Amino acid sequence: MPLRRSDVLDGALELLDEVGLDELTTRRLADRLGVRAGALYWHYPSKSALLDALAGRIIGEMLVEPLAERDWAGRLRELCHRARDTMLAHRDGARLVVSFVELPPAAAAYFGSLTDTLRSAGATERNAALAADVLTSFVNGFTLEEQARQAHRLPRAERDAAFRLELDIVVGGIAAVLPPDGSQ
């Protein structure tokens, strides 16, 4: 039974979690799939395209669960917590997610759920885009740093607490830019 595109992606995700992004090489992946490295180029045009697909797949995990109904601030916070949790759930997840070359559709969908929520709170189109950008920049920057220097660091519970408080600061700043008493 020949390899399918999705088999390659599955193998890449498993290999990522086992060995990390730096050791995720085409030759190692080929070995795991029982194939020679060149064979991967039948399924993906380049390693970069494969990594983009992998980033898209991980980002997609952030939106599998439906968003629990809450006020807009609660929805924003939930989306941000999911982003961090999902990146932390995969080895080098943050580095992979911030380094795609072509925007994966899942990334656009995630960003869209942020702007949807912000518009439902009465934000203008412009402010929704700016606020969504603030949130993704903050979450990506936070998680990247956290995951990169995880070694000599605080226990998970303390990092969770810091993230929660810092996210509150950011969401507070966004609230000040929305109409008082959001429309939803």
Add this chain to the structure above:
Amino acid sequence: MPLRRSDVLDGALELLDEVGLDELTTRRLADRLGVRAGALYWHYPSKSALLDALAGRIIGEMLVEPLAERDWAGRLRELCHRARDTMLAHRDGARLVVSFVELPPAAAAYFGSLTDTLRSAGATERNAALAADVLTSFVNGFTLEEQARQAHRLPRAERDAAFRLELDIVVGGIAAVLPPDGSQ
């Protein structure tokens, strides 16, 4: 005249700006310095250590000018603008700066000038650390994204405007967590 450590670092910074982080290889750098690749290992124990030193050097540029006297919010904004401007001034600057392995002293100094400013505004030790972390996470996340996908993107002036507005949102959120009418 033999190579000094600082010559290696100078050459690495020039090469970074010319070819970018992915093409900054030990062999290319050695070529430019008129030496064989192995010779670099007399000056730095590894490529990773050299890149850390390079990141430290770039971060150091953020603090060369003395901070103009202003209110705390103005100082925070100036520090954040400097961080972004400095990263954008070097090819792949953001990616390099967020990827150090050992914290460069300059990074600690930069973070310290954020927390100093926040404490001067009456923040508790804890809140100063959290707020400084919010700012660096946001600026790093923003600039990383901006620099990575600069190709099909907005002109610099529009990116500057977006950064300014988004930074205002973040600083606004921080203000809400400080005592009213900051002590300085």
Add this chain to the structure above:
DNA sequence: ACCTGAACACCGTTCAAGT
């Protein structure tokens, strides 16, 4: 003290040729 020469164990990618 500082560097060369040469090797080791890898990379991503291409492509004719096989089945």
Add this chain to the structure above:
DNA sequence: ACCTGAACACCGTTCAAGT
């Protein structure tokens, strides 16, 4: 349609040996 075999042009790193 899917893959092999083999090559090409590279990597970072080590280390005896040179000066």
